[in-house]
Structures are given as C-alpha cells and as structure tokens.
Amino acid sequence: MFVITADQVGSRRGRDQASELIGRLEAAAGDRLLLPPDQTAGDEIQAITDSADSALALTLEATRDGHWSVGLGIGDVRMPLPDAVRKASGPAFIAARDAVDAAKRAEGRIALRSGHAATAARAEHVEALLRLLVLLRHRRTQPGWEVVDLARAGRPQKEIATLLDITPAAVSARLKAALWRAEDAAVPAIAALLADLDAASVETSEDASST
Incomplete structure (x- = not known):
C-alpha cells in the first residue's frame, strides 16, 4: 500500500490550500484512491492507494508547485479500511x-x-531517483508547464501554438527546455521500482507472519 502525507509549507503566513490540493489529487488518481483524500490535522493532507502508478501521480501532483512537503510511505495498512483516511493506520x-x-x-x-x-x-x-524527477520538474518554467500540460492533454503542437499565440518552433523549444520527454521516460521506470518495493514489503510481512 502507498500512503501520501502532505504538509503545507508556511501555512501560517499564507492561505489554506488544502481543499485545492485535495481536488488536484482526486483528479490525478481518480478511482485508484482507496479512500477520498482527507485533511487530517491543520493543513495536512493524506491519501491512500494500492497502485504504484497512482502513488507516483499523487506525489508528483503534490510536489508540483513547491507549496507542500510530501512524504510517501510504503507498507501494510490495517484492514478493513475505515470510512475516512484520517482514521486508518498501519506501518505505511x-x-x-x-x-x-x-x-x-x-x-x-x-x-x-x-x-x-x-x-x-x-x-x-x-x-x-524520485527526488531527481521532482527537482527536474521544479526547474520547469511557467511557460514550460503551459506547453507540457497542453501536450499531455493531447493537443498537437500547431494547435498549442495557436492557443498560446506563439510559433510552432517556440512550442518545440519550450517542450525541449521543459525536458518533458525525459520525465515521460522516467515516470514508468520509477513507478515500476515503487511497485517492486511494495511487493517486497508484502513478502517481508508474509515471511514475518509465518515465523
């Protein structure tokens, strides 16, 4: 199992962004969330999934703007799950x-x-490896995010150019500077490593329970 805990940076000095992050996490993981993301204590958010792909998507979404400290925990969760993530417990x-x-x-x-x-x-x-990917994304400029988000939504580069009122060459240059292909190559590799780590945790638990 994968548990994501996010704590807002500088919450006492800025507005509460918890509800906004919860919405983004719901959009990022959809029905792969085992329980709805929840605000647990103050400005802290928790989410739980059994999918490595979704765990990585949640982590990347929560770290995107640098406004949250994000912890990803992998391990067992006490079953059956309660009706809210803030009531759940376990090593993860x-x-x-x-x-x-x-x-x-x-x-x-x-x-x-x-x-x-x-x-x-x-x-x-x-x-x-996960930290390297997050740091790569943090170096991306806002114009870079604009073209990456549109490209990931399936928009052709010519259409992106029209929407942003720039040339197709500028779109290509922004995508290259944003290193979006490097990110796309890294994401499935890191998700596979997370899945392997989760599987190893399950094996460890089963071995421990059988002794």
Whole structure:
C-alpha cells in the first residue's frame, strides 16, 4: 500500500490550500484512491492507494508547485479500511509520517520511507531517483508547464501554438527546455521500482507472519 502525507509549507503566513490540493489529487488518481483524500490535522493532507502508478501521480501532483512537503510511505495498512483516511493506520501511515518530516528538510521537499526495515535500503535508492524527477520538474518554467500540460492533454503542437499565440518552433523549444520527454521516460521506470518495493514489503510481512 502507498500512503501520501502532505504538509503545507508556511501555512501560517499564507492561505489554506488544502481543499485545492485535495481536488488536484482526486483528479490525478481518480478511482485508484482507496479512500477520498482527507485533511487530517491543520493543513495536512493524506491519501491512500494500492497502485504504484497512482502513488507516483499523487506525489508528483503534490510536489508540483513547491507549496507542500510530501512524504510517501510504503507498507501494510490495517484492514478493513475505515470510512475516512484520517482514521486508518498501519506501518505505511507511520512510514508516511516519517517521510513528510524528512521532506521538510530535503531538497525538493520530498521523501520516501518503507514501513519495513528489511526494505529500507532499497527505499533510499528509489527515493534518490524520485527526488531527481521532482527537482527536474521544479526547474520547469511557467511557460514550460503551459506547453507540457497542453501536450499531455493531447493537443498537437500547431494547435498549442495557436492557443498560446506563439510559433510552432517556440512550442518545440519550450517542450525541449521543459525536458518533458525525459520525465515521460522516467515516470514508468520509477513507478515500476515503487511497485517492486511494495511487493517486497508484502513478502517481508508474509515471511514475518509465518515465523
């Protein structure tokens, strides 16, 4: 299981962005969320999914604007699930708590933790790659995001040029500078590593319960 915990940066000095992030997370993961994202304590948001692809999508969405410290926890969750994510518990939630605390001091404000000691070292390796992807996205300019978002929505480059009132060559240049193809290549690779880490956590739990 994957638990995402996000804590708003500088919430005492700015407006509460919790409801806005919840909406974005719902759009990013859709029906792969096991429970609706929830505001748990103050300005903190939690979400849970059993999909590595969705966990990565949630993490990237929450880290996109740099306004949130984001922790991704991987591990077991106590079943059956309650009716709200704030009532759920288990090693994945503890791992996400440790991760968000670490994220507050980390580059990119992102951290990953495993709920099992046996997979902690592997989690550090995946975290390093995940942080690189987040930092790549943080270097993207607003004009870069404009063309990337439109391209991901399926708009042809000529149409993007018309919508933004720029030349097709400018669209191509912005996409290249945004490194969007590098991101698209990295996303499935990192999602696969997250899935492997989750599977290893399940195996660790099963081995522990059988002894």
